[in-house]
Amino acid sequence: MKYAFFLGCLIPARELSYETSVRKVLPALGIELVDMKGTNCCAPFSIQSLDYASWLALAARNLCIAEEMGLDILTLCNDCYESLLMVNTTLKRDPKLKNSVNEILSEVGKEFKGKTDVKHLVDVLYADVGVDKLKNAVKEPLTKLRVATQPGCHLTKPKRLHLGFIKEFGALDELVRATGAETVDYDRREMCCGGPLRDINDELSRSVARQKLMDIKNAGVQGIVTVCPFCFLQFDLGQLEIKRHFKEEYNLPVLHFVELLRIAMGMKLENWETKSHRIPISDIFKGRL
Amino acid sequence: MSALDLDFMRKVANVPRGRGVLLCIQCGRCSGSCPIARLVTDHNPRRLMEMVILGLRSEVLLQGLPWYCLSCFTCLDRCPQGGDVGEVMFAIRNLAAKERNIPAGVVAQARSLIDTGRVVNPVKSILNKRKSLGLAEIAPTGVEDVKKILKRTALDRLIRSR
Amino acid sequence: MAEPAVLVVGGGISGMQASLDLASRGIKVYLVEKSPSIGGRMAQLDKTFPTLDCSICILAPKMIECSHHPNIRLLTYSEVKEVSGSAGNFIVKVLRKPRYVDEKKCTGCGICTEHCPVEVPNEFDEKLGMRKAVYMPFPQAVPRVVTVDKDDCLDCGLCESMCQAGAVDLAQQPEEVNLNVGAIVIAVGFDLFDPSEIPAYGYGRYRNVITALELERLLCASGPTGGHLVRLSDGRIPKKIAFVQCVGSRDIRFGNTYCSSICCKYSAKDAVLVKEHHPDAHVRIFYIDLRAFGRGFQEFINRARSEFGIEFIRASPGEIMEDPATKNLSIWYEDTVAGRIENLVFDLVVLCPALLPRTDAKELAKVLGIEVDKYGFFKASDDITSPVDTTVPGIFACGYCLGPKTGDIPDSIMQGSATAARVAEVLMEG
Numbered sequence: 024m025k026y027a028f029f030l031g032c033l034i035p036a037r038e039l040s041y042e043t044s045v046r047k048v049l050p051a052l053g054i055e056l057v058d059m060k061g062t063n064c065c066a067p068f069s070i071q072s073l074d075y076a077s078w079l080a081l082a083a084r085n086l087c088i089a090e091e092m093g094l095d096i097l098t099l100c101n102d103c104y105e106s107l108l109m110v111n112t113t114l115k116r117d118p119k120l121k122n123s124v125n126e127i128l129s130e131v132g133k134e135f136k137g138k139t140d141v142k143h144l145v146d147v148l149y150a151d152v153g154v155d156k157l158k159n160a161v162k163e164p165l166t167k168l169r170v171a172t173q174p175g176c177h178l179t180k181p182k183r184l185h186l187g188f189i190k191e192f193g194a195l196d197e198l199v200r201a202t203g204a205e206t207v208d209y210d211r212r213e214m215c216c217g218g219p220l221r222d223i224n225d226e227l228s229r230s231v232a233r234q235k236l237m238d239i240k241n242a243g244v245q246g247i248v249t250v251c252p253f254c255f256l257q258f259d260l261g262q263l264e265i266k267r268h269f270k271e272e273y274n275l276p277v278l279h280f281v282e283l284l285r286i287a288m289g290m291k292l293e294n295w296e297t298k299s300h301r302i303p304i305s306d307i308f309k310g311r312l
Numbered sequence: 313m314s315a316l317d318l319d320f321m322r323k324v325a326n327v328p329r330g331r332g333v334l335l336c337i338q339c340g341r342c343s344g345s346c347p348i349a350r351l352v353t354d355h356n357p358r359r360l361m362e363m364v365i366l367g368l369r370s371e372v373l374l375q376g377l378p379w380y381c382l383s384c385f386t387c388l389d390r391c392p393q394g395g396d397v398g399e400v401m402f403a404i405r406n407l408a409a410k411e412r413n414i415p416a417g418v419v420a421q422a423r424s425l426i427d428t429g430r431v432v433n434p435v436k437s438i439l440n441k442r443k444s445l446g447l448a449e450i451a452p453t454g455v456e457d458v459k460k461i462l463k464r465t466a467l468d469r470l471i472r473s474r
Numbered sequence: 475m476a477e478p479a480v481l482v483v484g485g486g487i488s489g490m491q492a493s494l495d496l497a498s499r500g501i502k503v504y505l506v507e508k509s510p511s512i513g514g515r516m517a518q519l520d521k522t523f524p525t526l527d528c529s530i531c532i533l534a535p536k537m538i539e540c541s542h543h544p545n546i547r548l549l550t551y552s553e554v555k556e557v558s559g560s561a562g563n564f565i566v567k568v569l570r571k572p573r574y575v576d577e578k579k580c581t582g583c584g585i586c587t588e589h590c591p592v593e594v595p596n597e598f599d600e601k602l603g604m605r606k607a608v609y610m611p612f613p614q615a616v617p618r619v620v621t622v623d624k625d626d627c628l629d630c631g632l633c634e635s636m637c638q639a640g641a642v643d644l645a646q647q648p649e650e651v652n653l654n655v656g657a658i659v660i661a662v663g664f665d666l667f668d669p670s671e672i673p674a675y676g677y678g679r680y681r682n683v684i685t686a687l688e689l690e691r692l693l694c695a696s697g698p699t700g701g702h703l704v705r706l707s708d709g710r711i712p713k714k715i716a717f718v719q720c721v722g723s724r725d726i727r728f729g730n731t732y733c734s735s736i737c738c739k740y741s742a743k744d745a746v747l748v749k750e751h752h753p754d755a756h757v758r759i760f761y762i763d764l765r766a767f768g769r770g771f772q773e774f775i776n777r778a779r780s781e782f783g784i785e786f787i788r789a790s791p792g793e794i795m796e797d798p799a800t801k802n803l804s805i806w807y808e809d810t811v812a813g814r815i816e817n818l819v820f821d822l823v824v825l826c827p828a829l830l831p832r833t834d835a836k837e838l839a840k841v842l843g844i845e846v847d848k849y850g851f852f853k854a855s856d857d858i859t860s861p862v863d864t865t866v867p868g869i870f871a872c873g874y875c876l877g878p879k880t881g882d883i884p885d886s887i888m889q890g891s892a893t894a895a896r897v898a899e900v901l902m903e904g
Contacts, residue, residue: 032430032431032432032433033432035434035442035447035448035450036430036432036433036434036435036438036450037432037434037438039438039441039442039445039447042447043445043447058448061453061454061457062429062453062454063425063429063430063453063454063457063458064425064429064430064431067431068383069417069418069421069422069431070418070421070422070425070431071383071402072378072379072383072402072405072406072409072418073405073406073409073414073418073422073467073470073471074406074409074465074466074467074470075327075328075329075402075406076465077461077462077465077467080461080464080465081425081458081461081462084454084457084458084461127461127464127465128461130460130461130464131456131457131460131461133457176382176383176384176385176386177385180384180385180386180388180389181385181388181389181398182389210795211793211795213386214347214384214386215347215382215384215386217382219382219383219384220380220382222417222420222421223379223415223417223418224379224380224415224417227348227351227352227380230351231347231348231351231382234347241798295441337762338810339720339762339789339790339810340788340789340790340792340807340808340809340810341790341791341792342792343792343808343810343815344789344790344791344792344793344806344807344808344815345674345792345793345806346792346815349808349815350806350815350817353815356808356813356815358808358810359813390674390792392720392724392725392726392727392790393724393726394726
């Protein structure tokens with residue numbers, strides 16, 4: 024299994040441990056990652072809000088690069104995933120729109136042909152690798168670890184876009200359970216982390232994250248597992264920001280799913296990776312890091 | 313209240329992603345679900361649809377209203393009529409942007425996109441860390457192409473004028 | 475040419491009306507009913523709108539008439555398996571499922587039920603209460619005989635040994651009955667939309683979120699709580715009750731773009747019944763539109779407001795959440811008239827689900843060779859000029875299985891009579 028690896032903007036800038044864990048874990052599961060060259064930003068919701076044609080063209084340019092590589096795209100971020108998936112689906116379905124986007128792309132020597140698919144890490148792990156293979160790769164199951172999963176908005180909504188391979192939160196929960204950990208349901212699980220408003224309206228972004236943390240705290244879990252760098256940031260760095268603004272502490276360590284998997288597979292984290300978590304994670308792993 | 317634009321609903325419906333406004337029955341399920349509507353009385357997806365339908369063009373396009381949205385699509389998934397509220401929000405923001413109503417944070421992201429091909433870039437300490445870890449360099453990427461595309465769509469001009 | 479005979483499939487109010495009209499004209503009727511007793515949905519209701527008549531009280535006389543009428547032969551616990559032929563001459567194979575009880579011998583005394591050691595959820599009570607493995611589906615069941623649910627039966631033989639009439643026959647076999655009829659009437663009714671398909675409303679997860687049909691069983695004296703309206707989580711009397719309209723109706727996400735046509739009416743009725751049970755209760759109905767057309771319904775809604783103090787809020791709730799300690803429900807909604815987002819706590823929430831074709835309607839349609847519409851309801855050969863004729867001559871339909879065209883009780887009765895007239899035409903051509 025070989026994928027065109029789309030890293031996006033946020034991870035290489037702020038969440039290196041997500042990147043390094045992916046580069047360690049995925050090859051161990053038989054997935055080859057081929058870095059895409061010369062890609063641009065996926066065009067997240069802020070950019071989509073400015074202009075429709077710009078969004079289509081920017082996202083399509085990345086899709087063209089993957090097409091030229093002859094590979095499907097693997098993303099690690101819900102926003103990248105949904106932006107690229109939406110554009111891919113729209114252009115494949117609407118030849119007129121495809122033609123007008125290709126007219127713009129011709130200026131940069133690219134042509135969208137509709138030959139690639141867009142996948143999220145959860146999608147690849149669940150559908151392509153499979154829960155059984157994951158279970159076999161787990162050497163030190165994380166038994167008794169109770170976590171809440173944050174699937175994130177753009178992995179599961181709009182439902183009509185994602186039906187067929189991500190059923191509600193079932194896929195992510197199964198993946199987490201494969202590591203031996205226990206997933207606990209909580210109120211409003213599909214609610215947004217507030218990420219899209221970060222740096223645009225920080226007060227609102229924080230309030231939304233705070234509501235999520237309250238709901239998660241009520242479920243009585245030891246930590247939160249995310250599959251999107253925005254959700255991660257909102258909950259990890261977010262807890263420090265919420266402490267400053269609301270004087271509340273939640274003490275909920277946050278992990279990228281792939282980190283959870285990595286620990287369960289017996290691959291220790293580097294010191295800097297452990298420290299990169301603003302809410303300390305060492306307690307819940309008791310010397311397993 | 314300003315003069316009504318009786319054609320406004322049709323205009324929004326004909327902008328990409330705006331079609332759904334024609335199907336709205338004002339049931340309020342979207343606003344009953346919206347996480348932002350619970351925090352900010354100003355933001356209310358149902359009311360925004362209502363304002364579009366009634367033709368309150370400047371109230372919709374020239375104020376902060378459309379930019380409170382999280383684009384979380386909860387409203388869209390719960391709408392029983394296919395009103396696609398979450399999508400109509402994008403259509404409204406596209407129109408608002410054309411009126412130069414864009415929050416500073418979005419302008420900053422767009423500028424970064426035009427200049428470096430990314431909306432956010434690593435700070436110096438991160439660049440150094442990447443180097444020390446042997447991770448790929450993060451440099452401006454696809455800038456030429458991005459500039460050409462955004463010139464063609466006139467977004468470049470719009471952002472520069474802000 | 476055989477003597478004129480008709481097959482009626484479905485022993486609810488609509489099918490019973492058709493049967494009685496035909497039987498009184500001297501026509502032989504075979505009334506086939508899938509469940510152990512005739513009566514249908516109306517038997518499950520507490521009171522009917524807008525007159526607030528006791529439902530079973532007005533239904534039971536018709537049920538008794540059906541069972542006693544010399545021209546009606548009841549084939550309960552039976553299903554239609556095969557149909558061939560054409561108008562005037564249909565050959566029908568009916569499968570009589572074994573109830574392991576001899577209908578001719580059983581007196582309905584109930585000793586077997588008393589001693590049966592097995593308890594399972596009672597379908598008639600929408601699984602809110604329990605029944606035994608050998609059971610009478612409800613007190614007014616017709617025929618008044620018990621049925622053994624072999625799937626849950628332990629084969630302990632207690633019922634057999636306790637029965638004074640020697641009616642239990644645990645070795646009973648299914649029986650195939652061949653009928654020759656001139657016409658067929660389908661009156662199989664509806665099933666409810668399953669609200670757990672809307673996770674945001676919490677049905678199936680939260681004990682105090684129930685459907686309107688479950689509410690009817692709680693209100694009904696013959697129901698699982700003896701007619702005491704209490705919460706399922708703790709048995710306490712609810713003080714704040716919410717009704718939510720259009721749960722699955724008018725919703726393209728589930729393909730049910732239609733309005734189920736009776737929910738606005740019955741929810742107002744149920745709200746009034748709730749107030750009659752608990753006059754101090756606070757009752758609020760959440761609606762998108764208030765569709766109270768026809769005989770006396772707008773007046774009823776007005777009474778509900780003015781006389782009973784029931785509140786009508788124009789809002790379709792966004793989500794319902796449960797307080798894990800009290801099991802109370804909090805509803806997030808926007809009062810669209812006031813333009814205000816609100817969050818209110820209730821101790822009981824009643825959902826009004828869409829009414830759907832029976833889950834086996836498509837199968838039945840295939841057996842009969844009739845067409846269904848895009849929702850799965852039986853298609854009329856012409857919606858306007860022949861609304862109770864199906865797409866096969868000689869086969870007619872009445873009641874909600876035709877769809878939500880109207881669908882309340884008097885309409886179902888009217889349609890039953892209409893099919894009787896249409897059938898008579900076919901038989902007279904004979």
